Amino acid sequence: MTVSRLSQLSPWIDMLVGVLDRQSMTLPARIYRRAEAALILIGLLAMIAFTTQSLTPGEHLLASAVLIAVMVLFLIDALVRVALSRPITLRQKHRAAEAGDTPWAGTAWGALDVLTVLPMALVAPFSWTQTGAPLLASLWLLRFARYSGGGRMLATVILREREPILGVLLLFGIVLTGGAVLGFLAERHAQPEVFTSVGAALWWAITTLTTTGYGDMVPVTLFGRMIGGAVMIGGLGTISLLAGILATGFSAELKRTEFLRSWDMISKVSFFENAGAATIADVAALLRPRDFPARSVVTRRGQPGDCMYFIVDGEVEILIEPKSVRLGSGAFFGEIAILTGAPRNATIVTTKATQLLTLDIADFRALAASRPELTDLIRREAELRLGKGPQ
Amino acid sequence: MTVSRLSQLSPWIDMLVGVLDRQSMTLPARIYRRAEAALILIGLLAMIAFTTQSLTPGEHLLASAVLIAVMVLFLIDALVRVALSRPITLRQKHRAAEAGDTPWAGTAWGALDVLTVLPMALVAPFSWTQTGAPLLASLWLLRFARYSGGGRMLATVILREREPILGVLLLFGIVLTGGAVLGFLAERHAQPEVFTSVGAALWWAITTLTTTGYGDMVPVTLFGRMIGGAVMIGGLGTISLLAGILATGFSAELKRTEFLRSWDMISKVSFFENAGAATIADVAALLRPRDFPARSVVTRRGQPGDCMYFIVDGEVEILIEPKSVRLGSGAFFGEIAILTGAPRNATIVTTKATQLLTLDIADFRALAASRPELTDLIRREAELRLGKGPQ
């Protein structure tokens, strides 16, 4: 928000803001993100190479150079981002809050940007090899976190299923401690140099409970092996429970997120504007949002038609002869193939970054059963289009 | 129950009972529980340290002192709990049972308290190091069990899915025994000093079936390796099946528990008092109970609004100018943000320990489709409030 206000100052800043905007689908912004991803991977490889002892001094130097170069680039990126967001005074911030704005949205991500590069930048000047500065490159991987809705969803699921997850962890702790103490009692006389203490036995118990089984500590007595077998089976049960809880929570959260995203997008599609709340709730559960960059192919002539599309925002071009047709926000297409079962009769490409909602053929049929009035509308439009020419 | 009768005797006992009550949300009770948790963890660490051989005699003594101190504190706690529940004579117990009361509810937990500390207290006076008394500190971990609904839920699921779980365990047993006998036959001539008996082969089979794979016993013959591969794949199948059964059961039990808890709480919310059974059944499946301690923030001004709240018990304060508003049991709030899509227009805090039911925005919309009369009521109230000022 503040960034967009700033952007009125100069077209250069305008462009910079556009490039740095991580939600933007424009070409420069996407290239910038790709470049950042490449830099992260290159930096990680250089870090791994740096610690390899078989490197020649020259290769060692090269790895250091790469690391420092990437660090400097990330520092510049962080400085520019901070600079672009600096002009917000406390007073502005207050006013924005009054207006219901969330001016510091993205600050968490901004802090992440700074945090991933600052430690290395602070430590590097003192000593490059003694301080282990190159290893701090591993922090850069966290920069990917922002591109993934998965991480946020994971956090939500863990928060929501907090109680059963804590229950499983408690169970885990009880089996772990109990197994370690019993294993220690069973093995301390047979292998006093291996099962030296409860602490050592805890290490054995955790490698056993997670079924990792390094083999550095292995029970040899009958009682120790029975404890070991019980801990293994307890491990399987715990993994199973955890998988069950996370799977259940994840599935529900996935459905919920898609429902909300679809609901918001449906309100922008003119086709649904007269539909009641009940209809929209039904439809929102079926539609799946998809983003297409500009000039990308949505459907290809001759392919089987397994879904139809509603345009939320953007524009598509239907490549038919003699003259291509363009459809804008609110329109739908691709319905002919799912009504007739024939393959796509035209290739369709986006002319700019476009948000679509897709309705799967299976869901279309289920919808035809429960909301015939909606699919009848689509059917009538399809008949009109077929009368006019291929869609 | 009996505890509450006793509590009329004296304000001191009153306070003690309140502090020791494990369902209580008052500050002293919560501090007491936190302190107990800290003691358990300190005790466990002292136990682990005690067995470490590299300790100096001084450190050894310190670990012992910590263990004994924690033990004494838990003993006192157990004695106080027993003392507070002692006045129930058999006759009182009988009368309580007649009245439909369950006076000994919590006795199972009380017994657990005693059981976790008694063995060590009994053994310690005789010999501290010879009897392994310090290792009994591992029992203290069981004291956490009471705080977790997860354990109880786990027991319910295992009980309910008893039959398929037994089926999987039988399968497990058949693969285990079969694998051990075949592995013994395959390897006894090639490695007579490793695969010495069917018992030893059973240990190999269980480390293989659970995919732990210590590597202390590894087949070397072609036939032995084929058996090993089959046992591993059998292990994956068994884990998968177990995960499937537990996940299915857990998911159903979770839904059932929340439904019952919501149902009980809905009956206390005045908003739903005229709703029929069908409506309540629908709503109970959607609402999620949440507990807030006193003076905690429920929503913060400017945050996105993703759910609305019904107050079951307690009170919240809406921090708006010029004058804050308080809402008590039965009221609802937070509906404006989900109706308008705007961020929260006020920070809301609890004034005392408060039980809320939350209705997610996705579920609100689904409810609007199936029970429009309910959401219309909420909408009308929101309009009233918006007319009066920010909520």
Added chain:
Amino acid sequence: MTVSRLSQLSPWIDMLVGVLDRQSMTLPARIYRRAEAALILIGLLAMIAFTTQSLTPGEHLLASAVLIAVMVLFLIDALVRVALSRPITLRQKHRAAEAGDTPWAGTAWGALDVLTVLPMALVAPFSWTQTGAPLLASLWLLRFARYSGGGRMLATVILREREPILGVLLLFGIVLTGGAVLGFLAERHAQPEVFTSVGAALWWAITTLTTTGYGDMVPVTLFGRMIGGAVMIGGLGTISLLAGILATGFSAELKRTEFLRSWDMISKVSFFENAGAATIADVAALLRPRDFPARSVVTRRGQPGDCMYFIVDGEVEILIEPKSVRLGSGAFFGEIAILTGAPRNATIVTTKATQLLTLDIADFRALAASRPELTDLIRREAELRLGKGPQ
């Protein structure tokens, strides 16, 4: 069926048939089954002991004696079962088939009985130790198979999800073979004595893919370790997929089996006799069948009431003063606790082996919403009973 005809010949045979009937819930039959289970476990322990090299000759002899004794008992059991089913001539069998009967039902289990004991009986006379006869005791574990519906259900799920399971196994095979060949190529020069052939590499690949990881074969080259990492992650994916397929299939099969069992039982409950197909389908999805042996406690006075019961077959006694009440097939009980929320007001025991259908409190409330006429009937009966005295 034929067995029941035979049983008219003599009361002795009658009793034997009753004892041997594996579906029977009578006391002698249950004791016989318990004894058989104990014999299987004793036999397995004797088998494991037999191969242990540290045994004294006396212990060795004891283990042999136990094995032979159990074998003889199982042989007698098999002979009696065969004898009891012998009189069916081919003609009788044909006639039974015409009548829609399935006279050889149970023959598969009968064959299993014979197969688990015959090999040892045939081999033992020639040589006890040379032929490995004692190891054949591991077959006895298969005798448990009949008591578990889990195994049958597993078979159904595997059959039904045949195609996706084959797909996963194919994927497994491709990753396995590809991993083995690439691992062989990567490691054959670095560790020629370990990765000797593709066959050896296959053993490495399967221990890696199943994440068993014995550690007897470990890649040391960079390329070998990258292959290893890829195979491990492929293994996790494969396990996840398999778990997903089995979990989905198992959950569906579990629901289907319970639905059918409930449906069959509902038809015997008089309360539902006037209900239409739609109602029965609804109810059958909610009820869960449970078997109680004679003189077992169904509910205990003072316990919380979380479900109500319908009697399919058998009889229960409600222990109230002054005089206990008995309810027979078709009646229901336990509805008062779920209607009022109070704890059980009476202890209820079975007087003979009894089949009940339980309706969970959560499902009762959901049913009250969708089928109020049913729950109203239950409510009215409860009011009658409360008028008459505690239930």
Added chain:
Amino acid sequence: MTVSRLSQLSPWIDMLVGVLDRQSMTLPARIYRRAEAALILIGLLAMIAFTTQSLTPGEHLLASAVLIAVMVLFLIDALVRVALSRPITLRQKHRAAEAGDTPWAGTAWGALDVLTVLPMALVAPFSWTQTGAPLLASLWLLRFARYSGGGRMLATVILREREPILGVLLLFGIVLTGGAVLGFLAERHAQPEVFTSVGAALWWAITTLTTTGYGDMVPVTLFGRMIGGAVMIGGLGTISLLAGILATGFSAELKRTEFLRSWDMISKVSFFENAGAATIADVAALLRPRDFPARSVVTRRGQPGDCMYFIVDGEVEILIEPKSVRLGSGAFFGEIAILTGAPRNATIVTTKATQLLTLDIADFRALAASRPELTDLIRREAELRLGKGPQ
């Protein structure tokens, strides 16, 4: 399509096309596919044998001969397939595309056929042992891919759940890199010859994260073991999440695929031709398609009846006396057993390759509740048939 045009040229080509058609259910085509599968497995075994060092020169030669023979057969197969599809000129292709045809359908599979055999054929002439040509036989396993819908379904699920899967992989990457760097820091002084570099620590981290645990690198310091334990638990969480995502996606995709397949088949069954869209959508969710080759037994007299059948395409023969009855496409059978609960009263076999839709008894009853008009039709037909004689 083009293949079918070609087939007018000559009956020989006709036959060849039929045999090579991988969707065909005729006997020669099925024998050809079985033979191909056998050849793949024989080839793989020969490849594994070839690299075994303990082979005699003669056995070595035999393995080579088998490999070359299978390679030549697959080459011929590929050439014939290419030859049969050659006559399509570019112009024909263009015209077919205009007509909405997909003439190159199957080309992807065709390319696969060529790709699995071409590399070996190209490399083998130069040097058989030096180039590792025999190892290329592992590519043949990919030929199975086409028979499995599982692979395609897997691809769909991975594509659809792309975002959460990427989120999990990112999490995986973060735990892996972080674990490796911390593990390296913890262990490099204690075991400098084992934890030599971050690269080596990465190998340790991946064997730990996937719970493989070879044991070639094991932390020995307290801090290293704490890192190890955290990585293991992180591994369990990651596996659980992945399992949850894949299970959810797979279950939805499985349902969707079956729904679409049933929908297409229902339209060919005359019984449903007057049913509305809502009914068909309901029924399609319940029916399961099954393919039977010619002369296979569908139901056997005396077996319990757990489903009924609709004939989509093909013919079945009901073996009753005095005269068998034949039913063709559009008919249904097996309804008597599920209506009466009696076992099947006749054995039913297919006379040619037949596609059936099965309706499970549980689903039939649920359908009876929601669509009584459909099941009434079936009931009436059953009464007619029972009047005429056994079905």
